[in-house]
Amino acid sequence: MDDDASTDVFDVVSQATRADILRALADFHRSEGADARLAYNDLRKRVGERDSGNFTYHLDRLDGLVEGGADGYRLSRVGMRVVSMLRSGFLDTDWTWGPVDAPGECWTCGDDLCLRYEAGALHVTCGDDDHALALYVPPSFLQSQPRDVVAERAGFLENRWGSLTRAGVCSECSGRVKGELELWHGDPEHYVYHGDCHHCGFQHVLPVGLFLLGHPDVLAFHFDHGVDVRTVPFWTLDFCEPGAESVVSRAPLRVRVVVEAGCETLSLTVDGDGEVVETERT
Ligand SMILES: [Zn+2]
Numbered sequence: 001m002d003d004d005a006s007t008d009v010f011d012v013v014s015q016a017t018r019a020d021i022l023r024a025l026a027d028f029h030r031s032e033g034a035d036a037r038l039a040y041n042d043l044r045k046r047v048g049e050r051d052s053g054n055f056t057y058h059l060d061r062l063d064g065l066v067e068g069g070a071d072g073y074r075l076s077r078v079g080m081r082v083v084s085m086l087r088s089g090f091l092d093t094d095w096t097w098g099p100v101d102a103p104g105e106c107w108t109c110g111d112d113l114c115l116r117y118e119a120g121a122l123h124v125t126c127g128d129d130d131h132a133l134a135l136y137v138p139p140s141f142l143q144s145q146p147r148d149v150v151a152e153r154a155g156f157l158e159n160r161w162g163s164l165t166r167a168g169v170c171s172e173c174s175g176r177v178k179g180e181l182e183l184w185h186g187d188p189e190h191y192v193y194h195g196d197c198h199h200c201g202f203q204h205v206l207p208v209g210l211f212l213l214g215h216p217d218v219l220a221f222h223f224d225h226g227v228d229v230r231t232v233p234f235w236t237l238d239f240c241e242p243g244a245e246s247v248v249s250r251a252p253l254r255v256r257v258v259v260e261a262g263c264e265t266l267s268l269t270v271d272g273d274g275e276v277v278e279t280e281r282t
């Protein structure tokens with residue numbers, strides 16, 4: 001599939017009546033089930049379009065997103081994905097939310113943290129923009145998840161990002177990600193895993209700890225201490241803090257991350273490709 005086909009979908013759904021048709025069908029499926037079909041006149045009524053010629057024209061333009069015939073209309077799988085995308089609100093860069101208290105403390109200054117959504121990202125922030133972390137969850141996440149679990153579930157999504165990247169899968173398009181450890185010249189200077197999506201071009205840059213969070217040894221270590229680390233916001237975990245890793249050797253590159261729980265430690269050594277080459281539990 002080329003980029004043009006996707007651009008065409010944006011063209012098709014940027015028209016208000018067509019977007020309304022898709023939303024009306026999604027609402028219908030929510031109440032009647034995925035296989036239910038809506039008759040032409042009922043669909044037109046739900047959309048509120050009086051001009052049937054105009055309505056038919058727009059309905060025809062939705063070929064591929066809407067399946068239709070004499071027995072009525074329903075969304076195709078692609079149509080449903082388009083509605084989910086429209087309703088996620090991720091294109092609405094003016095939308096704002098919060099602030100809401102967040103667990104943990106700022107890695108830079110130690111102050112309390114809050115979550116605030118603005119400019120298309122959920123920021124974990126102490127109030128100083130230079131210290132903030134940006135999480136890419138859409139407005140729909142904040143509109144529909146209960147407030148008291150937003151931090152935990154946003155953490156879960158970020159942790160999944162680490163696992164997907166480690167597995168070579170792009171969190172944005174599911175394309176192939178390949179990358180390596182890189183020295184990041186931030187403050188502090190620290191190692192990151194930098195993954196490049198060969199399909200969409202997204203650049204995945206993660207602290208080494210977050211990159212390793214979903215590793216089976218890290219999961220098992222935490223499970224043994226009664227913690228499901230997949231649901232722990234990574235910004236509350238010491239081993240995910242930028243600079244928490246140590247350099248074992250530079251040629252070949254070997255970086256070590258030490259995870260602590262109770263009186264135990266788990267030490268993981270990764271090579272320049274991000275492969276775990278040694279683990280030690282003491
Ligand atoms: Zn701060």
Ligand SMILES: [Zn+2]
Binds near residue numbers: 172199201202
């Ligand atoms: Zn991608």
